Amino acid sequence: MPIKDREDRVGRVKQGRKWIPDQHGAWAMLAVPFLAGTFLAPRPGWAHAVLFAAWLLGYVAVFHAQQWLRLHARGLRSARRHALPAVVFGAAFAVAGLPLAVLHPWLAGAALLAAPFVAVNTYHARRGRERALANGLAAVVPACGMLMVAAGLGGLGPARSWPPAVACLLYFAGTVPYVKTMIRERNSRGYRAGSVAYHALALAAAAALSPWLAIPFTAYLARAAALPGRGLRVPVVGAIELACAAALLATLPAAF
Template identity: 85%
Template sequence: MAKTTRRTWLPDEHGAWAMLTVPFLAGTLLAPRPGWAHALLFAAWLLGYVAVFHGRQWLRLHARGLRSAGRHALPAVVFGAAFAAAGVPLALLHPWLVAAALFASPFVLVNTYFAWRGRERALLNGLAAVVPACGMLLVAARLGGLGPALSWPGGVACLLYFAGTVPYVKTMIRERNSPSYRLGSAVYHAAALVAAAFLSPWLAIPFAAYLARSLALPGRGLRPPVVGAIELACSTALLLTLPLSL
């Protein structure tokens, strides 16, 4: 019963949790003055994601006239209220957070459009989701006293990695038989390695590993849990490397 309830209320998009967590934690680690506000912002960030997830699922199913849309209504309201409880006081203390939210809104709208159309697995939809998630590195860093002039390389590094996971994971699961996806993923990761090395020689280490896995693993028939575990290790490597590189 508890497992069923958890599945009903919490999204099962495992890759999204790393994308939500790693940039935020990296920005917090880079900040010279992390504090209680980071804990409150992190709670608001995750609660907002879950609320929006259920809102999109309701929209997607309701647009098709399915009764199952109703099961997403209560979680959307509950998590939305919890998000407001955590986020509004923080925004009153730090009004610039409202501007950050407005910057993210076009990408949220793109994701909402794809959900409404039932095309959440589209490549563009995945790439659009990466941008605000990686932007949270800059937000968390600024909240702790590190401005964008110094934190932007970390945001770019996160963007390079998580944008690459979108086509790479497709080569492992949904597009595992597509030569064009494999080629596109490999070319992207090679370019990302060069860009990351310009940001910092330290970043060349994990990005070389990302390129290697994009070349070596597609076509090996790895199960989704194994693919997820590898990406968890890759995102952890990025999190550990960023404080050394900036």
């Protein structure tokens, strides 16, 4: 391959990566509750694939819109690079999501329930406080609520879908303070104590939902107590969290 062609190809790859958020923890939070709800539903079908695509497209569109808002509020020209992805992904979300909303009008109501949490995230993005604890917790709620949406689309009612949704909420809410103890708040004893205390309470709450959940949540508590302060690199921290999320996804069908 000629050098110029190779350089052009590398440039296109790098540009494409700018369109896809590199928030690895967010992708797990988006996927695990949705997939769990799909697996638990008695009638999974093609609509789940379309809804999953709309869900991911909507996330990427909102991500770029919030990044544009954050940078534009500071008068930075770099905000422009987020405008086109926000429009493109927003249009793709509409193409995927609107037909589903017509077939299943209750999905529009579910989207409205998520709106206040998106508003909180947008507020923090505009203020440049995306790493705030409240912002992270606000993002967790609608992501875990998607378990009930996916389950409902497959015929599983709220009476049976809320316990696994709460289990997801207990885990992903705990990742917010835990990851801070591993990276940005690695030297904070207060954050570390708070994270361990939360995980102990989450273990008790999860075990009350199902004894099966005591297995992964005991591991979550152990990692919250043992790993901070050990100097693990960010990729290692991320890999451990992916394994923890996978363990939750594997346990939920047995628990519920």
